[in-house]
Amino acid sequence: MKDRFYNFIRGLQDKITKELESIDGKAKFNEDLWERSEGGGGRSRIIENGNVIEKGGVNISAVDGPLPESMQKYFNVNKVDFFACGLSLVIHPFNPMIPTVHGNWRYFEMYDKKGNIIDQWFGGGQDLTPYYIFEEDVKHFHQSCKNVCDHFHADYYSEFKTMCDNYFFNHHRNEARGVGGLFFDYLKKDKDFSLEDRFDFVTAVGKSFLDAYMPILKKRMKHRFTQAQKNWQEIRRGRYVEFNLIHDKGTLFGLKTNGRIESILMSLPPKVQWQYNHKPKEGSEEKKLLDVLKKPKNWV
Secondary structure, three states: HHHHHHHHHHHHHHHHHHHHHHHHOOOOOEEEEEEEEOOOEEEEEEEEEOOOOOEEEEEEEEEEOOHHHHHHHOOOOOEEEEEEEEEEEEEEEEEOOEEEEEEEEEEEEEEEEOOOOEEEEEEEEEEEEEEOOOOOHHHHHHHHHHHHOEEEEEEOOHHHHHHHHHHHHHHHOOOOOEEEEEEEEEEOOOOOOHHHHHHHHHHHHHHHHHHHHHHHHHHOOOOOOOOHHHHHHHHHHHHHHHHHHOOOOHHHHHHHHOOEEEEEEEEOOOOOOOOOOOOOOOHHHHHHHHHHHHHOOOOO
């Protein structure tokens, strides 16, 4: 299973980076191969200063070895070995009318000292972080998520949308990071689903990413904007940074397992502002965004 999933994310990385380069028309992804001293490594691809994409990363990794003590406590296990592989992407467009997007699809195995698998699961999802609300864009993204979920189970979209709304929430700000999408974790073999079922679902979500996001990117990439709107984007990017450094489990896992710092922190935007006690005007499009982020909304 780990070989099959790793081969899948290798191919998905190729497909997504090729499509993004085609749309941007200027910047190309720089590939960075790296190795982890404890075991494994990855293939990071970073794009910067393009016509459309200000900064983005589409990274894959496969790491293994003894599970660090800090993560043993997190998973409530004794000394075990692990394998983890996944694709993680974040795209920060230059135009503030285009939302930032995040995607992650991953697989995890845990072993006893004899090398026997004692646990295994899938996780991942995809979510949207707009700076200005275009309802048709958000509805399209969520409808794409629902379509792929409905193919597998009638309750998946509702369940994984709720998990996404709950997870990507800046509790210290009492607001969501964005408008959500899907988030799922610990998808294991059980009485209702085989590991093959889980593999089929997670790979289908990964394949759906291009249909969910690229139409939005293409629609908004030539939209006019002002410097004030660019400033608002950079202020909101600060909230993105806060979530990733304070709450995000993927960042925590990478740091605790001696992951590659540059690849872990590629999710951070290139230019960010933290203005003291910044509050948008009542009735403005900026205030409309904040109102939406206060409480999760049903988009489809």
